[in-house]
Amino acid sequence: MNEEFKTVQLIEITDDHALQRVDNYLIARLKGVPKSMIYRVxxxxxxxxxxxxxxPEYKLSIGDVLRIPPVRVADKPNNNVNLNKVASLETHILYEDDRIIVFNKPSGIAVHGGSGVNFGVIEGLRALRPDSRFLELVHRIDRDTSGCLLIAKKRSALRHLHEQLRHKQxxxxYxxxxxxxxxxHRFKVVAALEKNTLKSGERLVSVSLxxxxxxxxxxxLEQFSKSTLVEASPITGRTHQIRVHCLHAGHxxxxxxxxxxxxxxxxxxxxGFNRLFLHANSISFIHPSTEKKMKFTAPYDEALTKLLSEHVHDI
Structure with a gap:
């Protein structure tokens, strides 16, 4: 069991964790402790x-003194993080400084573990950067979607970027x-979306009043004989939004x-093309520290590049 879980911890909250819910703080700090145990204490x-x-919903403030009790967890090997996968993540980092990471997420990797998935981008980056006290997703993209993903390295940066998301900045x-x-002539799709969860746990989204x-x-962007390459800009951020809006449009x-x-x-x-062709091609935002406008573009992976260069007459 992790040594820091064996004794009472008294922690003074700094700016990095101000306004974070106490349950989310504990989940992040007590890695490996089941959520059920955290909610029990x-x-x-x-x-x-x-x-x-x-x-659980209490929001921490600067200067709060948080008492965390000893938490017993059975020792077990950590099989959640594959070292080869972790090492490969380094090559997908587009930009990094003391506030943010801009990451070109490969298709097929979840942004975080859970729902039967042990390994996610955020777990991998935490293993890759063990000295980083804080690493959190600013937003999410689907497991099968590739491209730009933004990670905050400080709580203050996360708040700043979330504020920009709220104000559509x-x-x-994609x-x-x-x-x-x-x-x-079709420049937009406006259709209300409803999320449904099946008994299996699978999420399906549909257009609904x-x-x-x-x-x-x-x-x-480009017309082919049987398909079209489009750029999609989500104004809202619903689950599976671009995918369902494309279906709703008949494409x-x-x-x-x-x-x-x-x-x-x-x-x-x-x-030979087997992956979802949805790629978060670029992201632009105001840097949470310098306040300068920044834009990043994620290059296509081999599968997307090959399809558009070698099979242009087949699509």
Whole structure:
């Protein structure tokens, strides 16, 4: 068991963790401790802030003294992080400073572990940067989507970037190969989206009058004989938004296992293309420390590059 879990810890909260929920702070600090155990010690009043009981949703303030009780965890080998995978993440870092990491996420890797997935980008980066006291996702992209992902290295940077997201100051541009000819006059899709969770735990999103307002803007990048490469800019940030909006427009994204076109996908599979063609191509935002506007572009991986360069007449 980790040594720091064996004794009572008294921690004074600094700016890095101000306004963070106490349950989220404990989950991040007590790595390997089951969430159920963390919520149990909160419920029993063993976690105290300034000597008082607190609820899980309590938001920490600068100067708060947090008491964390001893937590017993059975020793077990850490199989969650594959060292080869961790080492390979280094080559996908587009930019890093003392506040942020801009990462070109490969397709097929989740942004975080959970739901049957042991290894995620954030776990890998924490293993890659063991001396970093704070590493958190600023936003998320789907497991099968590649491209720009932003990670904060300080709580203050995370707050700054979340504020930009709320005020739509972060500009994210995705590239998607869609089935058929995208109409030249169609510049946006506005359709409310509702999220449903099946008994299996799988999430499916559909257009619904009961859903949350959602908007994606589109621009044609290149027309092919049976498909179109489009740029998609999500104005809202709903789960699977671009994928469902493309389907709603009648032009599902290539190799989309949830919302795709089986005939289109089979044709692409026959020429060796097997991944979702959705790529977070660029992201721009205001740097949380310098206040300067920054923009980053993530290069295509080998599969996307090969499809567009060698099979342009097949798509």
């Amino acid at each position: 909160l419920r029993k009043g063993e976690v105290r802030v300034n000597k008082k009981r607190v609820k 972060v500009d994210k541009r 590239h998607a190969l869609v089935c058929g000819q995208w109409p030249e 009961n859903g949350k307002p959602s908007e994606t803007r589109y621009r044609i 599902p994204i290539a190799q989309d296992s949830k919302y795709g076109d089986s005939v289109f996908d089979a044709r692409l599979k026959s020429i």
